[in-house]
Amino acid sequence: xxxxxxxxxxxxxxxxxxxxxxxxxxxxxxxxxxxxxxxxxxxxxxxxxxxxxxxxxxxxxxxxxxxxxxxxxxxxxxxxxxxxxxxxxxxxxxxxxxxxxxxxxxxxxxxxxxxxxxxxxxxxxxxxxxxxxxxxxxxxxxxxxxxxxxxxxxxxxxxxxxxxxxxxxxxxxxxxxxxxxxxxxxxxxxxxxxxxxxxxxxxxxxxxxxxxxxxxxxxxxxxxxxxxxxxxxxxxxxxxxxxxxxxxxxxxxxxxxxxxxxxxxxxxxxxxxxxxxxxxxxxxxxxxxxxxxxxxxxxxxxxxxxxxxxxxxxx
Amino acid sequence: xxxxxxxxxxxxxxxxxxxxxxxxxxxxxxxxxxxxxxxxxxxxxxxxxxxxxxxxxxxxxxxxxxxxxxxxxxxxxxxxxxxxxxxxxxxxxxxxxxxxxxxxxxxxxxxxxxxxxxxxxxxxxxxxxxxxxxxxxxxxxxxxxxxxxxxxxxxxxxxxxxxxxxxxxxxxxxxxxxxxxxxxxxxxxxxxxxxxxxxxxxxxxxxxxxxxxxxxxxxxxxxxxxxxxxxxxx
Numbered sequence: 229x230x231x232x233x234x235x236x237x238x239x240x241x242x243x244x245x246x247x248x249x250x251x252x253x254x255x256x257x258x259x260x261x262x263x264x265x266x267x268x269x270x271x272x273x274x275x276x277x278x279x280x281x282x283x284x285x286x287x288x289x290x291x292x293x294x295x296x297x298x299x300x301x302x303x304x305x306x307x308x309x310x311x312x313x314x315x316x317x318x319x320x321x322x323x324x325x326x327x328x329x330x331x332x333x334x335x336x337x338x339x340x341x342x343x344x345x346x347x348x349x350x351x352x353x354x355x356x357x358x359x360x361x362x363x364x365x366x367x368x369x370x371x372x373x374x375x376x377x378x379x380x381x382x383x384x385x386x387x388x389x390x391x392x393x394x395x396x397x398x399x400x401x402x403x404x405x406x407x408x409x410x411x412x413x414x415x416x417x418x419x420x421x422x423x424x425x426x427x428x429x430x431x432x433x434x435x436x437x438x439x440x441x442x443x444x445x446x447x448x449x450x451x452x453x454x455x456x457x458x459x460x461x462x463x464x465x466x467x468x469x470x471x472x473x474x475x476x477x478x479x480x481x482x483x484x485x486x487x488x489x490x491x492x493x494x495x496x497x498x499x500x501x502x503x504x505x506x507x508x509x510x511x512x513x514x515x516x517x518x519x520x521x522x523x524x525x526x527x528x529x530x531x532x533x534x535x536x537x538x539x540x541x542x543x
Numbered sequence: 544x545x546x547x548x549x550x551x552x553x554x555x556x557x558x559x560x561x562x563x564x565x566x567x568x569x570x571x572x573x574x575x576x577x578x579x580x581x582x583x584x585x586x587x588x589x590x591x592x593x594x595x596x597x598x599x600x601x602x603x604x605x606x607x608x609x610x611x612x613x614x615x616x617x618x619x620x621x622x623x624x625x626x627x628x629x630x631x632x633x634x635x636x637x638x639x640x641x642x643x644x645x646x647x648x649x650x651x652x653x654x655x656x657x658x659x660x661x662x663x664x665x666x667x668x669x670x671x672x673x674x675x676x677x678x679x680x681x682x683x684x685x686x687x688x689x690x691x692x693x694x695x696x697x698x699x700x701x702x703x704x705x706x707x708x709x710x711x712x713x714x715x716x717x718x719x720x721x722x723x724x725x726x727x728x729x730x731x732x733x734x735x736x737x738x739x740x741x742x743x744x745x746x747x748x749x750x751x752x753x754x755x756x757x758x759x760x761x762x763x764x765x766x767x768x769x770x771x772x773x774x775x776x777x
Contacts, residue, residue, distance in 0.1 A: 276625040280775050302627035312622035314550070316557045328546030329626045372622065 229254040229410040230275065230380055235284035237270055244270045245281065246434035254379065257406040259425030260414035267434040268414040269309050272384050275412070276306045288380060302330070305378040309385055311369025315358040319349060319368055322357060323375065332376035339375070347371045347401065363394045381409045387420060399424050453491040455498065455517060460485060461510030469508045473500045485513070544632040551640025554609070561644060564602055568648040571598045576655050586663045588655060589744040592673045596740060599681055600713055604705025606644055607688035608698045610637045615696045624775070630768045637689055638764060645681045649674065669746035676743025679756040680736060684709060686763035693770045712736045
């Protein structure tokens, strides 16, 4: 649905986007993750045709955004970082304007009503946008992006500045939207991206540093398998039993009854641990996969790269 | 394009700016009309028009200062330029929106004409030509000022530079008088709005002058499109 190839954007000496390539299938929710200033917004602005890239191409549903901008743009609903609202208009008037601007061919009144219901702004529809809170403005921006039911939705940090209740509502909304639309969604909050997205692209200093399914992301970063268990029984028996299991490299007792098992990353030893411990009559009280949380893996990813760069420049 | 024109007009009249522009224009034209026509017992509207030129130079930049500068400052241009609309349609929509407000300003002259009709038969050719001249000259100014507005994020800068540019164009023939080299002086005179407008106020429908203003409109709208094209393609 969206195909990005070798995108590069240079501002003066700074490479804001550096040779980025990825593609998104229809119906996928893609999370765009990165620190502030990593190049997320620039990439999104290029994908939507607001600014150009120095090299590379973007295809939206087969249409090149630079060569066939009209066809490509009609497939996209875009919510920029700052919602593009005419603050002197009422909500309905604004949506009517955007409806006409986008040349949507659906029944106007009903469609706007539908969209307003989807983002829950019906209660403020006749108010002037200037007087509305950040949460409402964000939702009006989202409504504007939804006009015309575009197959691709691009949302740039849609939850910034909202209160926790609104954040949860918007996340829910994005997840429902993901059923009908292809969604690219950016954020610098990890838990948010992992809660909503099927797939995550981590971007740092304009480069893609990871591109993986949400649940695979922490796996990718693990260099070794780790399993934490709490078990009852004598320490020597337990160590002995576990050491005999295939794939186990090392067992260390961290606290009384708590053990950390290092194992081969490719073998899942949980079942055999369970069976062997049961045979040895050492009941397992708790078993947990170790390794990195998403937060940790993100920090590791971005700091590793920084270290490498430092290293290179020192050389 | 229709959507943008509608939105422009609603923005003029949702804020005070549309009413203020109309009020200022009507006020000064009223003063000139009562002075040159009623007080002097004349049926000729020409001096009213030629004196209004100065007012138009100030009013037009106020009309257009918002057009792109404000969009850029509020980041609403992101919605415009990511919508499935040509740059031509966007720029043309902005131009026509401003032009319609200007048209409402100038239409007050029809009322003055009506007043004159009560007393005598007006010189229709003069009135028709002057009105037409005022309209296309205003259009040229609007195009120039929209171009200026497209290059800045600040309404104030757009207005000040617009007024400055207008005054400069107005003064071109005076500047030409100071230049000794005949060739350059002639070029400046040919570019002067004042010179090109004068023929219309005499009731002469000169193709040369009309083409001059129309080509100014075309050139500056084209340049405005280029400003955004450059941003998109550079």
